Amino acid sequence: MHRRRVIRVPASSANLGPGFDAFAAALGFHLELEVEETGTFAVETELDVPRDRSNLLVRAFEWLHPADGLTFRVRSTIPMSGGMGSSAAAVVAGLLAADHLYELDADVLALASEIEGHPDNVAAALHGGFVICADGAAVRFDPPPALEAIIVVPGDPVRTEEARAALPEAVPMADAVFNVAHGALLVLGLVQGDLELVGRGLADRLHQPRRAHLYPRSMELVAAARSLGAVGASISGAGPTVLVWTHVEQTGAVFGALREWSAGWATVQRAAFEPAGADVREL
Numbered sequence: 001m002h003r004r005r006v007i008r009v010p011a012s013s014a015n016l017g018p019g020f021d022a023f024a025a026a027l028g029f030h031l032e033l034e035v036e037e038t039g040t041f042a043v044e045t046e047l048d049v050p051r052d053r054s055n056l057l058v059r060a061f062e063w064l065h066p067a068d069g070l071t072f073r074v075r076s077t078i079p080m081s082g083g084m085g086s087s088a089a090a091v092v093a094g095l096l097a098a099d100h101l102y103e104l105d106a107d108v109l110a111l112a113s114e115i116e117g118h119p120d121n122v123a124a125a126l127h128g129g130f131v132i133c134a135d136g137a138a139v140r141f142d143p144p145p146a147l148e149a150i151i152v153v154p155g156d157p158v159r160t161e162e163a164r165a166a167l168p169e170a171v172p173m174a175d176a177v178f179n180v181a182h183g184a185l186l187v188l189g190l191v192q193g194d195l196e197l198v199g200r201g202l203a204d205r206l207h208q209p210r211r212a213h214l215y216p217r218s219m220e221l222v223a224a225a226r227s228l229g230a231v232g233a234s235i236s237g238a239g240p241t242v243l244v245w246t247h248v249e250q251t252g253a254v255f256g257a258l259r260e261w262s263a264g265w266a267t268v269q270r271a272a273f274e275p276a277g278a279d280v281r282e283l
């Protein structure tokens with residue numbers, strides 16, 4: 001009998017303003033992997049990704065088990081311009097597939113964090129909701145009901161590797177203090193459902209200003225978001241995608257304003273905060 005598994009993993013937005021490499025949220029776009037023992041190694045996908053063993057999802061799978069004789073069928077609605085956790089979703093899908101097919105009981109969060117180089121996206125992809133990563137573990141909490149998001153995705157990609165290389169080894173104490181304070185405001189606002197506090201808490205002085213040369217227009221949008229009716233905005237992960245945070249009653253109006261603001265530069269899509277994390281089904 002051919003064993004078969006279907007793995008569904010959400011997109012994720014990391015950093016959320018002040019929480020560099022520590023905060024992330026799952027979003028309602030998904031990667032779906034069907035892996036089947038067919039006797040032939042193959043990657044079947046319409047995505048612009050390698051179809052051989054250099055494919056990131058297959059590489060993650062092979063951290064746990066050889067992929068010989070397996071066919072990987074991959075679909076995804078996660079934008080791949082950068083910032084939406086497409087690589088984290090692929091890594092989590094590959095690891096979960098091997099873990100479930102061969103009943104390995106692996107520490108998927110630890111392995112995925114090692115492969116990605118940071119834990120934020122993979123933790124949100126695994127657990128859903130909002131996550132705070134610390135001490136090799138992730139604490140999850142639910143999105144507040146009145147909160148929605150819109151993603152603004154520029155056509156020109158920024159690779160995470162390049163964005164990480166733009167950051168210094170050390171930062172001034174004042175910038176660190178600023179981010180500790182705003183990170184705390186953000187989490188308090190999210191837990192209390194106080195979107196005014198959430199908007200204040202999105203400010204960052206650690207990574208966004210130091211990467212601004214990689215995505216100048218995205219930074220202009222982050223600065224303009226509140227004047228367009230949004231709660232606030234953050235560069236999503238390593239950018240250039242912008243996560244625009246909205247109150248449910250304002251999302252429609254903000255969406256229209258963003259379409260106008262972004263015409264000819266970026267695509268605009270509504271995005272729900274996703275409470276559910278990665279899911280594995282046996283077929």
Ligand SMILES: Nc1ncnc2c1ncn2[C@@H]1O[C@H](COP(=O)(O)OP(=O)(O)OP(=O)(O)O)[C@@H](O)[C@H]1O
Pocket residue numbers: 012014031047049050055056057074076079080081082083084085086087088090121158159160161236237238239
């Ligand atoms: N479904 C997939 N299958 C295989 N590889 C993928 C898949 N999705 C993404 N990748 C790989 O991940 C790379 C993108 O990773 P990168 O970290 O630069 O962006 P991201 O994960 O979308 O952004 P961020 O990490 O800022 O959220 C792609 O170039 C591709 O090599």
Ligand SMILES: N[C@@H](CCO)C(=O)O
Pocket residue numbers: 014015020021022083085118120121160163164207237238
């Ligand atoms: N925290 C990471 C997220 C990248 O997906 C970074 O900003 O480099």
